[in-house]
Amino acid sequence: MTPSSGLDPEQGLIIVSCSREKLVTTTPVPALELYQGALTPRLRNHLSTEHRARLRILSGAHGLLHPDDLVGTYERKLRTRGEAQGLQARVSERLTTELRDQALRHVLVVLEPLYLTAAECLFDHAPPLSLTLLPDPVDWAGTSAVLSGWGWL
DSSP, X not given: OOOSSXXXXXXXXXXXXXXXXXXXXXXXEEHHHHXXXXXXXXXXXXXXXXXXXXXXXXETTTEEEOTTSEEOOOOOOOOSHHHHHHXXXXXXXXXXXXXXXXXXXXXXXXXXXXXXXXXXXXGGGTTTSEEEEEOOTTOHHHHHHHHHHHTOO
């Protein structure tokens, strides 16, 4: 859907995967600053503050993170379906609360398949939510096309 007047921030949600490249720090920093790879730097640089607040980062170690959640440097990637399924309960609890927001209409999901497994609860909410799934965690062209259609870029 391409809204003619743009999508209000509370009507959209972006879910992306974390990245291997991280800021090396001895103290926790906001998740949006920690991740230096995949789509996070581009989203950080292109989204307004109010739209950045509608971003969620799926971490193999921490589950679903808000951009302001404080996180320290770590190394953990989901490698097996079993690990992804083990993360599901933590992700589902937090994500389901977000997906039940009455204002939410559209969710952009940019997750590789194992990370999508951890967020399977998304499919329990579509419809009425409109989901756009992009399986390449570095697909800026696809991501920016959706966000432009929402009026967020």
